[in-house]
Amino acid sequence: MTLDVVVTSVSSDAHTWNLVYLQLLLEELGCQVTNLGGCTLDETVVAECAARNPDLIVVSSLNGHGGKDGIRLIGAIRSCGALAATPVVIGGKLDVTGGDGGRTTARLLAAGFDAVFGETGWQTEFRSLVQALAVGTGVPTRAR
Amino acid sequence: MNPVVARPAPSFGEVIADRHVRGELVVQPRMGFDDPAQMRQGLLATRDATAATVGTITLDSYTRVGDHRAVRLALAAGTVLNGYPIVDRGPGTTTAMLDGVLTPQFPVQVRHGSADPRRIVATMLDCGLYATEGGPVSYCLPYSQMPLSVAVDNWRQCCETLAAVRGPDCEPHLETFGGCMMGQLCPPAMLVALSVLEGMFFWQYGLRCISFSYAQQAHAGQDEEAVAALRKLIARYTPYARAHVVIYAYMGVYPRTPGGAMRLLAQSARLAARTGASRLIVKTAAEAYRLPTVSENVTALEHAAAAARGVTESGGQVEDTGIYQQAKALVDNVLSLDDDLGRALVAAFSRGQLDVPFCLHPDNPGRVRGYLDRDGRLLWQRIGALPIGDLVELPSAERITSADLLSALRYIELKFDNREYSYDGNS
Numbered sequence: 001m002t003l004d005v006v007v008t009s010v011s012s013d014a015h016t017w018n019l020v021y022l023q024l025l026l027e028e029l030g031c032q033v034t035n036l037g038g039c040t041l042d043e044t045v046v047a048e049c050a051a052r053n054p055d056l057i058v059v060s061s062l063n064g065h066g067g068k069d070g071i072r073l074i075g076a077i078r079s080c081g082a083l084a085a086t087p088v089v090i091g092g093k094l095d096v097t098g099g100d101g102g103r104t105t106a107r108l109l110a111a112g113f114d115a116v117f118g119e120t121g122w123q124t125e126f127r128s129l130v131q132a133l134a135v136g137t138g139v140p141t142r143a144r
Numbered sequence: 145m146n147p148v149v150a151r152p153a154p155s156f157g158e159v160i161a162d163r164h165v166r167g168e169l170v171v172q173p174r175m176g177f178d179d180p181a182q183m184r185q186g187l188l189a190t191r192d193a194t195a196a197t198v199g200t201i202t203l204d205s206y207t208r209v210g211d212h213r214a215v216r217l218a219l220a221a222g223t224v225l226n227g228y229p230i231v232d233r234g235p236g237t238t239t240a241m242l243d244g245v246l247t248p249q250f251p252v253q254v255r256h257g258s259a260d261p262r263r264i265v266a267t268m269l270d271c272g273l274y275a276t277e278g279g280p281v282s283y284c285l286p287y288s289q290m291p292l293s294v295a296v297d298n299w300r301q302c303c304e305t306l307a308a309v310r311g312p313d314c315e316p317h318l319e320t321f322g323g324c325m326m327g328q329l330c331p332p333a334m335l336v337a338l339s340v341l342e343g344m345f346f347w348q349y350g351l352r353c354i355s356f357s358y359a360q361q362a363h364a365g366q367d368e369e370a371v372a373a374l375r376k377l378i379a380r381y382t383p384y385a386r387a388h389v390v391i392y393a394y395m396g397v398y399p400r401t402p403g404g405a406m407r408l409l410a411q412s413a414r415l416a417a418r419t420g421a422s423r424l425i426v427k428t429a430a431e432a433y434r435l436p437t438v439s440e441n442v443t444a445l446e447h448a449a450a451a452a453r454g455v456t457e458s459g460g461q462v463e464d465t466g467i468y469q470q471a472k473a474l475v476d477n478v479l480s481l482d483d484d485l486g487r488a489l490v491a492a493f494s495r496g497q498l499d500v501p502f503c504l505h506p507d508n509p510g511r512v513r514g515y516l517d518r519d520g521r522l523l524w525q526r527i528g529a530l531p532i533g534d535l536v537e538l539p540s541a542e543r544i545t546s547a548d549l550l551s552a553l554r555y556i557e558l559k560f561d562n563r564e565y566s567y568d569g570n571s
Contacts, residue, residue: 011211014205014286014287017326017502019504020504021546021549025546028546035504037504037506038286038288038289038504039209041289044289064434064435065205065206068218068223093434096224096226096435097224
């Protein structure tokens with residue numbers, strides 16, 4: 001099936017090349033993409049996603065605040081009833097210390113993301129996640 | 145001993161001009177730390193580097209978007225921010241931080257990236273800082289979701305605030321960021337045109353000391369042509385401003401090896417020296433991974449200054465592939481739309497007569513594309529409604545894939561790291 005995917009940044013992050021790239025990649029994987037762009041406010045992301053009811057929300061951030069902003073954003077997303085179970089993943093440069101020894105990932109998963117991707121080497125796992133969603137098997141456990 | 149004579153501190157533009165006359169390229173970091181002690185240490189290390197330098201205070205991205213609640217929460221929790229939160233630190237802390245740092249020959253520029261910098265500008269003036277940068281287009285389209293017309297109005301107010309403090313002892317300085325749009329893959333003619341238009345906007349609203357930016361792209365010869373075009377258009381459209389050109393070391397995906405990063409930085413310093421630019425914003429080898437340290441910044445400043453030393457200006461002997469004519473056509477068209485440059489800029493974007501490739505902002509038409517040819521020249525793939533149809537030859541239209549985009553984004557990284565591009569997603 002064709003997945004409806006929302007691609008977005010977080011409120012403090014203006015990087016957008018990552019978002020352009022993800023849009024092209026997702027379109028090549030057969031998805032229909034709504035790209036919300038950079039510096040998206042939490043309420044904008046929640047409103048746009050609630051209106052579209054996407055199959056997947058992809059958050060990407062490179063400015064080092066993605067860990068903090070992401071935790072706040074996923075809280076807002078999960079507290080919207082329509083989006084409580086929507087698959088939401090985040091990736092990029094999510095803190096200013098280079099991963100904080102895995103703690104940033106752990107915090108983001110605990111806060112409600114379905115998967116957290118690092119800066120490099122994420123493509124294979126990301127593709128399989130998208131393909132698994134497209135055939136209706138849900139988020140693969142390996143990605144969690 | 146020289147008698148102590150009270151004289152006004154030279155403006156940012158005068159300091160740069162003095163260095164330029166002496167054949168020195170002024171180098172400047174992008175440095176910003178949330179901790180005042182560390183910020184002070186960074187500024188002092190910049191000042192004491194073996195190079196002609198000016199200082200930088202780069203603000204954090206919560207301040208950039210005006211989310212002061214997030215700044216205060218982060219400061220209270222001791223969370224590290226990615227820059228100096230000048231508004232929430234308050235003038236007292238910042239003035240103390242700068243005490244003994246600022247000298248007549250070492251001004252400091254505030255760098256922020258905000259589409260609404262009104263509080264930032266008011267605060268920096270309260271702190272005795274008179275130089276900043278940005279622009280109504282360049283700090284709105286790539287960096288915010290704010291409507292362009294609102295950003296134009298914010299920037300008009302900021303220009304007027306800065307112009308209001310002009311006097312015999314004070315000459316505020318504003319630098320355009322328009323020559324850096326998107327960092328990469330925006331064809332040079334658009335960068336040059338936006339830099340010129342933003343400088344004209346600053347002039348219209350009262351600034352008299354202005355610098356014009358251009359970011360290094362992927363082909364040295366093309367960049368030289370672009371900077372020559374920029375200088376010619378500055379002379380034509382803002383002939384009475386105290387003006388200089390500032391080059392930004394490559395802003396796209398950076399080489400990951402220290403050697404590659406240093407070679408790319410040296411190339412940007414030589415570009416600045418050959419084109420008669422006066423100032424260079426450097427990048428560090430660490431930036432591909434994380435925020436750089438003070439000593440990494442100093443290393444980059446000294447490396448860039450050394451690379452520029454002894455390089456002579458090429459004296460206008462550059463190839464002409466039409467960048468000047470394209471940029472001039474873009475500027476002239478905007479000027480024909482409205483007597484007020486702010487309204488003209490908004491109109492030009494709404495008609496698609498200004499358009500930035502790959503920019504996702506709702507007010508950007510998004511009908512144009514740039515691409516890199518085999519040699520790294522940045523060319524137009526599609527021009528949408530840009531009024532340059534008679535000035536460019538377009539390739540047969542091809543659909544860009546994610547792999548094409550990635551290889552264009554990584555062209556410089558891989559070239560300077562001496563690696564071949566391979567699409568396995570893990571390199």
